[in-house]
Amino acid sequence: MNTLRTLRDLLPEARKSHVAVPGFDCVSDVYVRTILDTAQEERSPVILMALGRDLAGRGINYIAGLVRAVAPCYDIPVVLHLDHATDIQSVCRAIDHGFSSVMFDGSSMPYQQNVDLSARTVELARPHGVSVEAELGCVAGSDLGGKRVGQTVLTEPDDVVAFVRATGVDALAVSIGTEHGVYAAAPKLDIERLQAIDAVSPVPLVMHGGSGTPEGQVREAIRHGITKFNVYADCRLALNAGFARSCELIRQRPDELPDGVFKPLVASLAAQVRAKIRLARAHAMLT
Numbered sequence: 085m086n087t088l089r090t091l092r093d094l095l096p097e098a099r100k101s102h103v104a105v106p107g108f109d110c111v112s113d114v115y116v117r118t119i120l121d122t123a124q125e126e127r128s129p130v131i132l133m134a135l136g137r138d139l140a141g142r143g144i145n146y147i148a149g150l151v152r153a154v155a156p157c158y159d160i161p162v163v164l165h166l167d168h169a170t171d172i173q174s175v176c177r178a179i180d181h182g183f184s185s186v187m188f189d190g191s192s193m194p195y196q197q198n199v200d201l202s203a204r205t206v207e208l209a210r211p212h213g214v215s216v217e218a219e220l221g222c223v224a225g226s227d228l229g230g231k232r233v234g235q236t237v238l239t240e241p242d243d244v245v246a247f248v249r250a251t252g253v254d255a256l257a258v259s260i261g262t263e264h265g266v267y268a269a270a271p272k273l274d275i276e277r278l279q280a281i282d283a284v285s286p287v288p289l290v291m292h293g294g295s296g297t298p299e300g301q302v303r304e305a306i307r308h309g310i311t312k313f314n315v316y317a318d319c320r321l322a323l324n325a326g327f328a329r330s331c332e333l334i335r336q337r338p339d340e341l342p343d344g345v346f347k348p349l350v351a352s353l354a355a356q357v358r359a360k361i362r363l364a365r366a367h368a369m370l371t
């Protein structure tokens with residue numbers, strides 16, 4: 085099978101089944117192949133995401149071109165999703181390059197600006213069949229340089245219906261106590277707030293800052309309405325650990341061939357991807 089799928093194709097079904105579809109940020113082609121191979125082995129749908137920094141210049145040609153070319157080789161549903169766009173130009177560029185889904189992140193903007201730009205994203209995406217995620221409240225955390233960014237604003241359940249109606253988005257990222265990046269101390273998710281949001285939300289809910297969140301809390305969140313579960317930092321740490329093992333291998337065997345050199349790196353990344361897929365339990369949708 086397989087042309088790219090959208091969040092609309094996957095998340096409402098996940099919501100009914102109380103499972104989540106994992107979303108992984110893809111930094112390079114090694115990520116794309118490792119994530120797709122692992123998701124196929126696990127028979128799980130998967131969302132391949134990309135951040136603006138990795139799409140700069142020809143980055144978008146490599147990631148979008150690769151995913152669109154290889155997705156038909158797998159018989160699992162695959163979404164290609166732009167993560168955290170904060171301007172409309174990035175949204176247009178992703179749509180032009182065949183992304184099947186985009187996130188507009190107005191979480192650091194004033195409420196009305198968030199509404200207006202999220203609605204504009206929907207207007208641009210809809211004619212292309214592209215799904216749209218937006219964020220209400222703000223998931224703060226650390227950026228890739230380790231600097232604190234944003235300020236946590238928990239999502240107010242009372243704001244959800246008006247926001248979704250005014251924007252027309254297909255999925256909503258909510259702030260319930262997670263943070264982006266690596267935690268200094270384990271978070272405590274506000275599951276009651278999540279339940280209240282899920283009870284009124286017309287669209288499925290998304291959790292950012294999934295990395296490092298204790299597994300029991302992630303399971304609770306999925307049970308109570310999280311249908312898309314984003315992972316960046318845990319894969320980055322797994323990649324670094326695998327890369328260190330690859331370096332050690334080259335030190336011991338300087339003539340090692342490239343496939344042998346990549347093996348520890350890919351194995352480490354795949355193990356992390358597999359763990360997150362099993363945590364999200366979306367593979368239950370396909371079995």
Ligand SMILES: [Zn+2]
Pocket residue numbers: 168264292293314
């Ligand atoms: Zn995020």
